[in-house]
Structure formats: C-alpha cells, structure tokens
Amino acid sequence: MFISAEVAPFAKTGGLGDVAGSLPLALKAQGHDVRVVMPAYKEIEQGEIAGFRPMEGTLMVPVGGEWRPAGVFEGRLPNSDVPVYAIAEWNLFNRDRIYGYHDDAERFAFFSRAAFELMHALEWYPQILHANDWHACPAIFWLKTAGQADKRLRNIRTLLTIHNLGHQGTTSWDITNYLHIQTHSLAEEPYGMINLMARGIYHADAITTVSPTYANEIMTREGGWGLEGLLRFRENRLFGIVNGIDTDRWNPADDDRLPHHFDVNTLDQRIAVRHALQDQLGLPRWDNVPLVALISRLDYQKGLDITGEVIHRLMTHWAGEAQFVVLGSGAPEYENMFRQLEAKYGYKMRAILEYNAGLAPLIYGGSDMFLMPSRFEPCGLSQILSMRYGCLPVVRATGGLVDTVDEGVTGFKFYDYTVDAFWEALARAIYVYNVDKQRWAWMQHSAMMRDLSWTRSANKYVELYNFMLR
Numbered sequence: 001m002f003i004s005a006e007v008a009p010f011a012k013t014g015g016l017g018d019v020a021g022s023l024p025l026a027l028k029a030q031g032h033d034v035r036v037v038m039p040a041y042k043e044i045e046q047g048e049i050a051g052f053r054p055m056e057g058t059l060m061v062p063v064g065g066e067w068r069p070a071g072v073f074e075g076r077l078p079n080s081d082v083p084v085y086a087i088a089e090w091n092l093f094n095r096d097r098i099y100g101y102h103d104d105a106e107r108f109a110f111f112s113r114a115a116f117e118l119m120h121a122l123e124w125y126p127q128i129l130h131a132n133d134w135h136a137c138p139a140i141f142w143l144k145t146a147g148q149a150d151k152r153l154r155n156i157r158t159l160l161t162i163h164n165l166g167h168q169g170t171t172s173w174d175i176t177n178y179l180h181i182q183t184h185s186l187a188e189e190p191y192g193m194i195n196l197m198a199r200g201i202y203h204a205d206a207i208t209t210v211s212p213t214y215a216n217e218i219m220t221r222e223g224g225w226g227l228e229g230l231l232r233f234r235e236n237r238l239f240g241i242v243n244g245i246d247t248d249r250w251n252p253a254d255d256d257r258l259p260h261h262f263d264v265n266t267l268d269q270r271i272a273v274r275h276a277l278q279d280q281l282g283l284p285r286w287d288n289v290p291l292v293a294l295i296s297r298l299d300y301q302k303g304l305d306i307t308g309e310v311i312h313r314l315m316t317h318w319a320g321e322a323q324f325v326v327l328g329s330g331a332p333e334y335e336n337m338f339r340q341l342e343a344k345y346g347y348k349m350r351a352i353l354e355y356n357a358g359l360a361p362l363i364y365g366g367s368d369m370f371l372m373p374s375r376f377e378p379c380g381l382s383q384i385l386s387m388r389y390g391c392l393p394v395v396r397a398t399g400g401l402v403d404t405v406d407e408g409v410t411g412f413k414f415y416d417y418t419v420d421a422f423w424e425a426l427a428r429a430i431y432v433y434n435v436d437k438q439r440w441a442w443m444q445h446s447a448m449m450r451d452l453s454w455t456r457s458a459n460k461y462v463e464l465y466n467f468m469l470r
Contacts, residue, residue, distance in 0.1 A: 001126040003115055005108060005135035007038045007084060010049055010075075011098055014297070015210070015243065015381055016133055016163045021077060022246055026458035028082050035126070037118065039093045039111050040073050040086035046094070051075045052086060059087070059117040063110055064178045070114050072121075087114045105171030105196065109179055112139035116153065125152055128465050130159045134169030137200030138179060144203035145181045157468040160204040162197070164378055165218050165225045166301075169196035188230055201230055205237065205468050208461075210379035211400030212240030223376060239464060242403050243379045244454035245388065250361075252389050252448075257361040262390075264448040267441060270365065270390060277366030280359075281325060281350040289321040290433050292426070293367035293391065295360055295382055298330025298338075298353075303373030303396060308337045309419045310373075310426060315345040318423070319430040324349040327356060327363060364389035369429050373414075373422050377401050387411065387447035392440075394426050410447040 006012050008021035024034040043049045052075040059070040071088035087093070092107045101107065112131075116139070119125055131139050140158045147153050173192050176183055185191075188198045201207055209215040215238055217223035219231045231238060249255075252273075253263040260272035271287065278285050292314060296302045314322050324345075326338050338351035352359065364370070370386035372395040379400035383393040387404075393411040395401040405411040414425035433440050 001115065001119070001128070002034060002036045002130045002132075003112065003136040003139055004036070004038055004132040005098065005111070007036055007077075009078065010044065010084070010086075011038065011041050013098060014163075015379065018381060019161075019163065019210070019243055020132060022244065022454050023458060023461065024082050025077055025080055026244070026454035027461065028080060029455070030458060030462060032462070033126075034082055035124070036077065036082060036084045037115050038084065038086050039107075040071070040088035041098060042094050042096065044073055044075075044086045045088055045090065049075075052084075055085070055121075057121060059114055059121060061110060061114045061117050062180065063113055068110070070110075070117075072118060085118055087111050087118070089114075105169055105175055105194075106178060108135040108169070109138040109175055109196075112136055113142055113179060115139055116143070116147065116150075119153070126156060127469060128159060129156050130161065131200065131204075132161050133163050134167060134197040134200065136160075137169065137196040138175075140203050141196065141199040142179050142181060145183055146179070157205045157465075158203070159206050159208065159464070159468065160200045161208045161210070162201075162218070162378070163210055165197070165209075165223075165227065168198065168225065168227070170194070171196065186230070188227055195227075198227055198230055201227065201234055204234075206464060207231075207234060207238045208464065209238070209240050211242045211403045213402040214376075214378045214399040215240035217376070217399060240403075241457055241460045241464070242400060243381065243384075244457040245381060245384050245452050247388070247453045250385055250388050252361075252365050255361055255365070257358060258365050259362075262365075264390075264445055267390060267444055273362065273365040274367075277325075277362050278323075280362065281352075283323055283325075283348065283350060286321070286323060286348075289323060290368045290430050291323045291325070291366065292369045292371065293324070293363045293386075294326045294328070294371040295363060296326075296328045296330075296372070298328045298334040300331070301375055301377075303375050303417070303422075304331075304334045304337070306373055306417065306419045306422050307371065308341065310371075310423050311341055311349075313423055314426065315341070315349060319427045320434060322348070322430065325352070325363060325367065326350070327352045327354075327359060329354050360385075361389070364391050367391045368433060369394055369426070371426070372396070372401060373417075374398055374401065375417060380404070383411070384452050387450060388452060390444040390448050392429065392443055392447060394422075394429050396422070404452075406446075409443060410450060411443075 006017035
C-alpha cells in the first residue's frame with residue numbers, strides 16, 4: 001500500500017506527486033500488487049476528475065474519542081489497472097488547497113488512520129506499507145504503537161520515503177490523543193509538541209530518501225533540519241534511491257508537445273525545436289550562440305539569490321553572446337529580479353513568470369544548457385528531464401544533483417554556493433559549446449543515453465522491500 005498526500009495527475013504541488021503517480025506503475029509492471037491511497041481533495045469530491053466512483057460502504061475511523069465516518073472514491077492511475085483509493089471527509093479535504101491550513105496535522109492524521117480501516121474494508125493486508133513524507137507518518141506512528149493490538153496488522157513492514165526533510169509536520173501533543181496513542185517524547189521534539197516526521201523516522205522499519213547523496217546530507221547539522229541525530233541513530237536502515245521519470249511521456253522522439261522530433265541519433269534535427277522555441281518567445285534565430293534556460297519554482301531553495309548576477313554576466317558577454325529564458329513563478333523578489341533583467345536585456349532574453357507545463361518540453365528540447373544552482377535538492381527532476389532532451393545541466397553539487405549529473409560527461413557542476421563558482425561552471429559549459437562541438441555532441445549523447453527510467457528505481461525499491469521482509 002502506497003500512501004501519499006499527492007498523486008499525479010490527480011493532486012500535485014511538486015516531486016512527491018510525480019513519484020506517487022509513477023513508482024506504483026513501475027512496481028505493478030514487475031508483477032507486484034500495488035494500491036495507492038490519497039485524500040479525496042475538492043476536485044475528486046466534486047467530480048471534477050473523471051474516472052473516480054464512490055466505493056460502497058462507509059469507513060468508521062476511530063479518532064478523537066469518536067467514530068468519524070469517511071467515504072472512499074475508487075479510481076485508477078492513468079492507462080493502468082493500479083487502484084487509487086481517495087479517502088473522503090468533506091470537512092477535512094474539500095478545500096481549495098492541498099496544504100497550508102491550521103489543522104493540517106489533524107487532516108493527515110485522519111487520512112493515515114483511515115488507511116487501516118480501508119484495509120479492513122477491502123480485506124486486503126499488504127506486506128509493505130510505503131509512506132511518503134510527514135503527511136503519511138501518522139500511519140507508521142499508529143501502526144507501530146497502538147496498531148500492534150490488531151493481529152491482522154502486526155506483520156506489515158513500514159517504509160518511509162523522505163522527499164523533503166524541511167517539511168516535518170510539527171504539531172501539538174494532542175495529536176497522540178486524537179490517534180489514541182500512548183507514547184514518550186523524543187529529544188527532537190519541543191515540550192508539548194509532536195514532530196510527525198521524527199515519529200516516522202523513529203518507528204519505520206526502513207527509511208529512504210530520493211538520492212544517496214541527500215541521504216548522507218540529512219545526517220549532517222547543515223542538512224538535517226534538527227533531525228540529524230535521529231537519522232544517524234537509524235543510519236543502518238537509511239537508504240538513498242534516485243527518482244526516475246516516465247520515459248514514455250518524456251521522449252523527444254515522439255513527444256506530442258514538441259513541434260519536431262529527434263533522438264540521440266538525429267541530434268542535428270534538434271535545431272528545428274530551437275527555432276520553434278525562439279519563434280514562440282520572440283527571440284532572434286541565433287544558431288551559433290548558447291541558449292540557456294532555467295525552469296524552476298522561484299523560491300529560496302532553488303539558489304536564485306546567486307542567479308541574478310550570473311544572468312547579468314551572461315547577458316553582458318562575459319563569455320560571449322548568449323540567449324536566456326526563464327520559466328517559473330514564486331517569490332515576488334525573484335519574479336521582480338527576472339522582470340528587471342528582461343527589461344534591460346529583452347532583445348535576447350525572456351521571463352515567463354507563470355506555471356506553464358506545456359511550454360517546459362519545448363524549452364528542454366530547444367535550449368543548450370539548463371541551470372539548477374540549488375541550495376539543497378533532495379533529488380530534482382528538471383536536470384533529469386533536461387538531459388533526456390539533450391540540454392546539458394549546469395548544477396550545484398548537492399543532493400540528487402550529485403548523483404544524476406556527471407561532470408564533463410552529462411553536464412557541469414560547481415560546489416561552493418557563490419556567484420563566482422556558479423559563473424565559472426556556466427562559462428566552462430559555454431567554452432565547450434563554442435570551441436569543441438564534437439565533445440558537446442558526445443556529452444549530449446551521453447546524457448540522453450543515461451538510464452533515467454522508473455524501472456531502474458523500482459528494481460532498487462523491490463530489493464529493499466525484500467530485505468525488509470527478510
């Protein structure tokens with residue numbers, strides 16, 4: 001049973017939704033019985049998402065000293081027979097947003113507890129409960145404490161995947177009464193508080209993060225967000241497995257979102273995609289200068305405070321002529337930064353400050369270099385997608401960016417979180433692009449040939465599941 005607060009394409013704010021919508025498909029393809037559980041958000045509850053139908057019966061969930069009813073909508077992941085069960089509780093999930101409410105801890109505690117009542121209703125008890133991020137940690141917390149009284153549940157192994165340790169679900173101690181749990185406090189918890197992520201880490205049979213390097217980083221003071229001691233305590237059960245991508249959907253050879261197609265053997269045809277991108281953005285068709293791109297949520301994590309000066313240097317010929325495009329939205333200070341840069345260099349750069357999923361493949365397929373100077377990055381998908389489309393990433397060596405980008409082979413890396421280090425890496429990439437076309441083509445070939453599929457990741461998860469069962 002795969003429990004997640006987000007499941008693409010039904011509910012998604014970031015990489016968590018992508019994983020929850022893709023990994024179960026890869027596991028199913030290997031013959032495993034996988035069932036996905038998520039909350040029934042407003043779009044599902046009100047019938048705005050096709051394919052979901054109400055399941056017969058009502059779940060009675062014991063929380064807060066009462067039996068609280070919940071409904072279930074049943075659907076399938078797209079183009080598959082993987083069941084998706086959406087837990088419906090009108091007062092908790094029928095809202096405009098997924099997160100950001102004062103009672104988020106209670107909402108997801110109810111959701112997690114309802115998953116076990118769903119097992120009873122289905123008369124189906126998994127070998128593995130795979131919980132994702134703090135929202136599903138109450139399921140592990142309850143199962144490993146109060147849930148042990150139910151002999152039907154005792155043998156279920158629990159795996160917690162940490163997608164972003166920065167979000168931990170700290171809430172009042174009252175949540176233990178809500179879930180009918182008697183427990184002690186952890187050193188990582190302030191007096192009178194419960195940290196749901198810490199509880200998941202403490203009780204899970206195994207823990208994964210979305211890259212091996214991130215698994216090491218979260219055991220340090222700089223990357224542990226206050227939980228590094230607990231993670232070091234569980235180090236022998238902590239593993240890193242890199243995320244994958246849907247290589248059927250993200251395939252430049254037949255991507256219907258591209259006006260022209262190419263593959264690793266027809267890179268010369270990529271110029272047509274470049275021209276289509278330049279035409280759509282209103283940029284001049286300059287063929288022999290690097291076209292640099294950035295697609296990102298515009299926030300603190302993504303390294304944008306060292307990006308403005310780098311783009312200024314790029315636009316003022318520090319490494320020769322270039323074009324630049326940015327796609328994304330977020331913090332006003334970063335949106336304003338890109339607006340000012342476009343106002344100054346608008347004849348050769350564009351800032352599309354919005355969420356536009358349809359434009360992203362065209363940018364990946366038409367650009368030469370992709371910037372990802374993250375402060376921290378648990379895994380990252382954008383650098384994987386850019387490589388898939390022959391656009392070489394320039395990344396900061398942190399988290400999953402270390403594990404997915406090979407210096408001088410599939411991209412370029414820098415280590416120090418400074419403007420100068422970032423600029424040196426970008427200038428190095430531009431030098432290779434301008435001076436050594438043969439090596440550039442070889443690097444594009446290497447990037448596009450790298451196995452970035454969910455099948456590779458699923459194999460590692462299956463190995464871990466088997467280890468847990470042994």
